[in-house]
Amino acid sequence: MASELPRIISVDDHVIEPAHLFETWLPARYRERGPQPLTAGIGELAYVGGKYQISMDPEGPATDWWIYEDLKFPYKRNIAAVGFDRDEMTLEGITREQMxxxxxxxxxxxxxMDLNHVEGSLCFPTFPRFCGQTFAEAHDKEVALACVRAYNDWMVEEWCGDSGGRLIPLCLIPLWDVELAVEEIRRNAARGxxxxxxxxxxxHLGLPSIHTGYWDPFFAVCQDTGTVVNMHIGSSSQMPAASPDAPPAVQASLSFNNAMASMMDYLFxxxxVRFPQLKLAYSEGQMGWVPYALERADDVWAEHRAWGGVRDLVPEPPSTYYYRQIYCCFFRDKHGVASLDVVGRDNATFETDYPHVDSTFPHTEEIALDHVRGLDEETVYKLMRGNAIRMLGLDLDR
Incomplete structure (x- = not known):
């Protein structure tokens, strides 16, 4: 039984972009057309049917915004929630000074991270949204491409640059052009x-599906460079919902559903099969759903493949590919830990979700120990850091 918790490598945290990001890292010829930081009042802010409803109001509370083309993007307290009491983690505007x-x-x-027993952290963007949808939706794609590159330069050189490998770079691609995406993967892989x-x-973003073959050059370059494809809940710009007028708690409770749907997409x-060294990581989706999803996928493959369109496409049971190439992660999921033999002791990683509402900060060590109590030391090491090191090719233990 594990007597103490190894220092954690969190595979899903978040960063609030500093106001100087694009002024510093975007080439001068694009700056006037690029994102502009602004502090201004906020008016209506609601979350309805999986979408935010937002307005500016000069008389409203001071909030830090990004203004980009016709987009007005405010920072909200629920995405910079650490340091607030649970009942203060609301849908209100916030400035960086208040964070x-x-x-x-x-x-x-x-x-x-030191306060929270965390050694390494992989951080998803906020203003660009989880996979760069902000730039994919922009009208001027020349500027948008420059913004993607500027964000990646800031991520690698400034956010992660002086951390001694503890802050792990996570980069964007220009989603609207697969060949440009391949170039950006290679550019960033060359610097580690x-x-x-x-x-x-x-x-869901109006892009081709993974079944079309359109993304194969992207998957190929990720395989060739050892680049892990990380897919965060909400990276399809919509959260699962039941009734359109349901409270946001419904979407929060169902947030794993898109990860489950996505995994089924890939398994079939x-x-x-075509890219056997490609690695996929599902971020913030938890893992308690994985055992039944794998059981059902294997049953469908065995019983329905003649009419299901996968008889010649997927030669082995789908779970084969999950255990070989897919990683999940958790932070509050005792059911998933109890099912670890099926989830996969080599497939599960840990996250802290700093600084979102769900974050375990500053109690991560206590919460993690409560989850892994009774597990052997080797398994605890894998969950807390070993699997993340192997997945991302980190140097932290070498």
């Missing part, structure tokens, strides 16, 4: 980046 400094300052983030963020369900797509 805990670790949200946007890398030195302060490292200090908060081993993680890219991608949409869990590209068709042939992508993992």
């Amino acid at each position: 805990r400094r670790g949200c946007w300052d890398p030195e302060a983030r490292l200090a908060d 980046v081993r993680a890219v963020t991608f949409s869990e369900i590209p068709t 797509s042939g992508v993992l």
